[in-house]
Ligand SMILES: Nc1ncnc2c1ncn2[C@@H]1O[C@H](COP(=O)(O)OP(=O)(O)O)[C@@H](O)[C@H]1O
C-alpha cells in the first residue's frame with residue numbers, strides 16, 4: 047500500500063538554526079501517526095513545511111504520490127491536506143455555526159463567497175460536523191463563550207469543513223482538562239474510523255498517544271530520534287532521556 051504522506055529527507059533552516067534535518071516520515075492511508083519530541087525539537091516546523099507554509103531547504107514531500115514541496119498553502123489544502131494550530135484560532139465574536147461556515151475554502155470571491163457559505167448544503171454539513179463533536183447545542187453560541195476544550199473541538203470542526211484527507215493536528219489536547227480530553231480523543235477516533243480521514247498528531251500527552259496512534263515518531267534536535275509502536279516508544283531509553291534532558 048502506498049503512503050498518503052511521504053516526507054523524504056526534509057531539511058529546514060532558519061538562519062543558522064537547523065530546525066529539521068533530513069527527516070524521513072511516512073503516514074499510511076487511513077492511519078493515525080503520532081509525532082512527539084521536546085519543545086524546540088522541530089515538530090511545528092515540520093508541519094509548516096508539509097502544508098506549504100514555508101519553502102524547505104532540502105528533501106521532498108509527496109502527498110498521495112504527488113510531489114507537493116513547491117506548492118503553497120491554498121493549493122495543498124485543495125488537495126486535502128489541512129492543519130490545525132498549536133494556538134487556538136476560533137473567531138470569538140462569531141457563533142459556532144458561523145465559525146464553520148467561514149471555514150469553507152475560498153472558491154468564490156465577495157458576494158458569491160457569502161452565498162456559498164450560507165447555502166443550505168454548507169449549513170447542513172456544518173451542523174452535522176457540530177453534532178459529531180457534541181457541540182450541536184452550542185451552534186448559536188459565540189466562539190469566545192465556549193470553554194477552552196470546546197474551542198479545541200470547534201477548531202477541529204472548522205478544519206473538517208475543508209474536507210481533508212489528511213489532517214495535521216498540533217497539540218490538540220494541550221491545556222485541556224481530562225474530561226474534555228476524552229471528548230477530543232472520541233472525536234479524533236470518529237473522524238478516522240467513520241470519515242476515513244488520516245491523522246498526523248503532535249501530542250505531548252502519552253495517555254492520548256497510546257489511545258490514538260498506531261505508530262509514533264520522536265524528534266530531537268530536528269532529527270528523527272526513534273520511531274515505533276507506542277509501547278516501543280515509551281520503553282525507548284533515548285526517547286525518555288530526550289524528554290528529561292529537555293526539562294529545566
Ligand atoms: N519562524 C522561525 N524563525 C526562526 N526560528 C524558528 C522559526 N520557527 C521555528 N524556529 C526554531 O526552530 C526550532 C524548532 O521549533 P519548532 O518547530 O517550533 O519546535 P516544536 O514545535 O517541536 O516545539 C526552534 O529552535 C525554533 O526556535
Ligand SMILES: [Mg+2]
Pocket residue numbers: 089090091132
Ligand atoms: Mg510546536
